[in-house]
Amino acid sequence: MTTLSRASIEKAFKSDEKILAAATKISQELTNGDYHFEALADELGFAMTSADLNQRIAGTKFLSAVLNALPKDYLNAKELKYMTTYYVNGLRDHHGVISALIDGLHALVSMQSLPAENVPELLRAFFQYTNSQSQTRTDRTKLFNIFQYLIQHFPTELTEMSDFLSGLVESIDGERDPRNLDIIFSFMPQFMADFPLQHLAEELFEIFACYFPVDFNPSKQDPEAVTRDVLSEKLSNCLVANEQFAAWTVALALEKLDSELLVAKLDSIELLRKAALRFAPTALEPHFTEIWQALKMETFPGSDNAEVQRAALKALAELLKAAAKESTISHNYQAAILGVVLPHLSDVHQRLYEPAAKIALMCVSGDAAYAGDKILHTILLKLQESKQQLPQDEQRLQFYRLITEVYRMADMRQALQQLDRAIALPLQDDVIAVLRICESESLEGSEQQLELPTAAVKVLSECAPVLSEPQRALIYKALVHIISHPRIDLEFKTLTVSLGALQPVELQSNVLDVCLSSFAVYSQFIKRKVYANLLPLLPLIAFTQRILDLILKQLFTPTTVEPSRRLALEAFIALLQQQDQRFIVELQQECNLIDKLIKLAQNDTEMPMENLELVAASLSRLMQQLPVSEQSAIVSEYLPELQLELASHLFVAKGLLGFLHKDISLDDHFERLLNDLTELTLTSKDPKLRTIANHLLCSMVNKMEHTPANQSHLKRTLSRLMAEVKKGDACAVEVLGWIAKGLVIAGFAEASDIVGDLGDLLKHPTLCHAAALAFDVIAVENPELDLPVVKFLYKQKLFQTILSKLDAKLLSICLHHMNALIYVLKATPHSVLKLNIEKIGPLLFKVLESHNSVKTLCIALGICENFIKHQDAYFQAHLTHFIPSCLELSIKKQDQNMVSVVLTAAYVDFKNILSLQPVRIAALQLLYDITKYPTFVLLPHKVDVTLALAPTLDDPKRLVRNMAVQARNAWFLVGEPGGD
Structure with a gap:
């Protein structure tokens, strides 16, 4: 134990490091009970009351260091009251002592037994005798942490303290350090939301408004630097913290939205989005016209910057979504916006159609029923005008895509059933009429002909819950015709799943039963369509057994001929891949599928190799899902009988052993x-x-x-x-x-x-x-x-x-x-290569210089590119050696010597060998990446490289020419103003 005495304390005063070491030791002794805190106070009295300023500073530092090192529960309420009173009185002392006092107050306020009545006393003294902004950055950080702690733990006392808010405002006003701002912006939103701001609301708002938009670049040398984006996010939370800020927030956002700076525009739009989230619709309604006009400038026809346009649409969607809570306000908003955009939805060839469609969808995301009806009605009127152009109308295709999104959003907002049936039903009739084009036997089934029916399927998939019974009947008829058509290959599985979930009996009797009854006479093309479009119905319990019976019958019936069995195997694998483990295990237990698949492969001596591959894949998928015990039993039963010299048995072994559990x-x-x-x-x-x-x-x-x-x-x-x-x-x-x-x-x-x-x-x-x-x-x-x-x-x-x-x-x-x-x-791994670059570097250069295979050259170039992108110092030192190799490869055409060498190798990828295009592109990419090195390193090579790259601009391959242009332009800019 250290002898606590004036001499030992004065000895510690010689430096800050000694003060900290002695204070840490004394705090440990106090915690151990070697002596009481009063003893420390008595021994320190000489310094705390000394007429010498330096001694008072040292004594206060010493005491504050002890307090910071003590456990939070060490001092009792009486001791804390005494210490708080002492520190409060000390705030009247010379400004040189203030830093040490702040350090001690930082420790005191976080003590568990701090009396609540001492908090107002402490804060009043601080506000009266000190100025926050006159302190050092470190001390201000401690002060803001003190404010944050007290706000979180003593809200009642602070609310009753009449001058707290004005003191806090004065303390944070003018702060410029990003790290301190990060602290302020973190705790102030909740404080401003809960604390009565009264007449100081506007002053408090202006304190934060002066920072908007945040514009600073953090130090690259500081690994823990606060980023601009983090500060911007927290600042916007402050600006929308209290509903009293609504008018000022909107005005601020709209003012900065006029800025030419991208960051200012994005921050302003984000502030409007957060305002929509935090403020009640009634608070924003008086400003809606100005907000809409500002956002319209960025979305209609739209900003040149896609990021700004996306952010503006997102803010508009949030505004409309918030307004949906008040139907009157929502309808006013929707009427104002739709009145502008709906006229431009009548012609897809208009320049404003795309932005109008995006804004219209934002309206649907806010008030799906109201906006959906308006949009669908506009489209319906236009479709009725152009009824004669039904088959190949490009405008109809665009309309269908928009209708699909309207229905999808309405369904997401649980508003699908609220759409006006007087509008929806005629529109759905139009879509069904397009789908029924597929019933024509004369239809060739080209991709262009099926573009509209495909879009119609997507519309009907989204609006399935609101289709009328007569409409569903027509759809079922059309689907059967599509499946049985000898040339049309139109996928509609999303529609069958939607209808199957809603109307299982209807779909089964009108589609599934019809297809199954004629399945035997269908061509292979039609059978493939049946599998593709009906297999997704398997998870629906009403269809599970019927579809399983179809696949298993086609798979295991001895009379099934090729390629029907192959189609069944493909469908079976698709089934296994779609289903979860529980379903597959139950299926194996009920049907003993592994045994049937093995016998199928072994008994059919003429089974094609493609089918055997499918059997192996099926066995592998089944085995992976089974418990380890069952896998082991199956292997023990079937493995001894396998004769691996037979192809069918080898494929069975692949299925059983390929992904066998490692514990078996x-x-x-x-x-x-x-x-x-x-x-x-x-x-x-x-x-x-x-x-x-x-x-x-x-x-x-x-x-x-x-x-x-x-x-x-x-x-x-x-x-x-x-x-x-x-x-x-x-x-x-x-x-x-x-x-x-x-x-x-x-x-x-x-x-x-x-x-x-x-x-x-x-x-x-x-x-x-x-x-x-x-x-x-x-x-x-x-x-x-x-x-x-x-x-x-x-x-x-x-x-x-x-x-x-x-x-x-x-x-x-x-x-x-x-x-x-x-x-x-x-x-x-790259990290290992980097450690050995001195050894492997010469090898890489030698590979690039050699007449090697395309595969090896591409690998070597890829490894070099990874180093170049990281601006590796080794490659920087060897650019004189490396750049000529890349230039040579960038203009390298087919090398007959190289081809003759590599063609003698076994197992060679001939497609890669016969074209050096990948090598030329990789070499040019490397030359482009090299320009990221410092300018002084590149300047000696600039002229030679730009001249050598000229022939690559005439390369016969377009991709090579594109990369050559990028590389040569980058080298031209080396050393030019703004070229870095």
């Missing part, structure tokens, strides 16, 4: 699966079957249990593969790549040996291409693979493994080494 052990089957799959991938001539076998091998080794038996089986398989490699078998190299991928991701030790062997093969005269591609297999992301066992930072480990093997010869390695490493670099 395959140890009993592991050896056989390894042997059979390895044999298949080495001997099969079908690339599709080899791919499936490789995927299964990769997934199996990733999920395998690391037991001695499994390790032994894997070791024998790897030995066999290496024996085949020695014979020159490229397929064995590919298999090694897939096995290595599963092991690398899982973090198994065996992966390092395989990666090493593949690295050695990069020097092989005939297998070097296959070895390079094996690294691509290892590194690339593959969503078709289920690899659930993922080692933390496995990508980084793979990179380090490859780099360690090639580190000593990075610049002397051959083309295939470069390809392999580039594939690995593509999958490596």
Whole structure:
């Protein structure tokens, strides 16, 4: 324990750091009960009453530091009253003591036992003897935090304090520091909403109005700087905090809305939007005309800035939505706005049609029934005038899109049933008449012919709840004709779902039953339409069993012929993808679908490969949804019978094992699966079957249990593969790549040996291409693979493994080494590459200079672009080396030498090889990004680059020319005024 004495205290007065250290220690001793607070006060008395100003300042700092370090519940009410009185009296002292006093008051007001009656006394003394704006920024921050705390915890006492508001106004008036403004703008909205402002309301509003709109740029060096947008958001909350502000807020917003500054316009519009949210409609009604005129300027025909136009429409929508609470006010608003825009809805070719339609929809979002009736009536009158132009009327198409939105918004506002049926029914008749055009057998079904019927389907989907019975009957008839039409392919599933939910009996008898009764005689084109448009009805209980019966009958009936079975399989997969786990599990339990699918694949020896792929996908989806116990039982039952050399059995294995849960052990089957799959991938001539076998091998080794038996089986398989490699078998190299991928991701030790062997093969005269591609297999992301066992930072480990093997010869390695490493670099996180840029940088430059494949060049350019965008210092230092490579690639046409080299490689993407357009675009993009570097770095290259880029402006490919223009323009502006 420190001996509390005048000497020890005076020793601490030598510096602020010593005061803080001693105060912290004493506060701990007080908390531990080593002595009482009175003892500290007695020992400090010499300093607090000293005639020496510096000693009084030091003593007050010391005491305030102790108070700040004490727990909030340490001092009792009596002690707090005493201390508060002392600090209040101290406010009359020299201004040099005030900072230390504020520090102590900051601690006192937050103490739990602070007597409420001391709060007014404290504030009155502060307002009387000090000036907030004469204090330092740090002290003002403490003062505003004091005000915030007292407002939140002592509202009653402050309300009864007659001079509190005037004192607060004087304290915050003139504040300029953004961090302090952030504090003020945070607590003042709630205070102004709850506190009676009386005659000071306008003065308080003006204090905040002077900051609007916020215009400052935060320091880039300050990581915790307050942003302009944050301050603007909080300031607008202050300006709408009290309904007394309504008239002043509107006037302020409209004044600043005339500004040419974009930020002022956006802030003003946002302020109007918040005013609509916070002020009662009656408070804004007297100012509506001025508000509407101002917003109309930005929306009709509209501002040149799309952001301003969107914000203005949003504010108008909020204004109308708020007014909907008062029907009289709402109708007045709507009449004023619709009176302006409705005349322009009669001709879609008018320039004002689009902005008029947007504003009209904002009206619907506010008062859906009133505005909807007006808009629909206007459209109805125009449609009746142009009835003779029914089939190909472009105006009708635009009208239908607008009608769709009106119905949709009315439904969202629960006002669909409130629309005037005298208007809605004739309009719906017009839409149905357009839909019935599809009943014509002479209709060719072109995209242009179906544009209007498609729009009609969207309208009817939205207005389904208000369709009359005769109208629904006509729709059902039209839908049956659309489905059975031999040429029309018009999707209407949203309409069937809407009608099915509302009128299940009608839809079933008039559409579903008709389609099912004739399904057997339908063409494949029509059957596909039946599945597409009726399958979405499956979740509706009235249709579930009927649709299931249709699909399962077509799927599992032996007499079903192709391509009907394929259509059923596609529909079945769509069904599984749409439904949740519970439905799929129940379906499997009731119908035993997995068994039926397996038998279907195995019994039909002539089933096409496409169907087998669909069966595998169905099995996979079913297996993923089943509990682990059921998955395990299914695998145990069916896996031993599979003969993987048969295509149908291999696809079944893909379905069962492809996404099998990782907790299910395959140890009993592991050896056989390894042997059979390895044999298949080495001997099969079908690339599709080899791919499936490789995927299964990769997934199996990733999920395998690391037991001695499994390790032994894997070791024998790897030995066999290496024996085949020695014979020159490229397929064995590919298999090694897939096995290595599963092991690398899982973090198994065996992966390092395989990666090493593949690295050695990069020097092989005939297998070097296959070895390079094996690294691509290892590194690339593959969503078709289920690899659930993922080692933390496995990508980084793979990179380090490859780099360690090639580190000593990075610049002397051959083309295939470069390809392999580039594939690995593509999958490596940027942060890891950045740490090793000194090592991989020369390799990247060498790749860009070499006659390499399009794929490798694009990867290398992509990696470089990521560094360039971050203005990497390494690339800045090597621009002299890097820019010429990019220029050469930007004008590079087809290189016959490169093509001849890469065409000898196995498994090459020929489409990428035959065109260097992606390379030229990527190189030009890099040259454009380089211009973001500092001007002094770029100026030495400016002339050479602009001259070298001239030929790219005549490139035969449009996308290349576009990128060339951007890059060359950017280089022209380097060093020019405003060019940065």
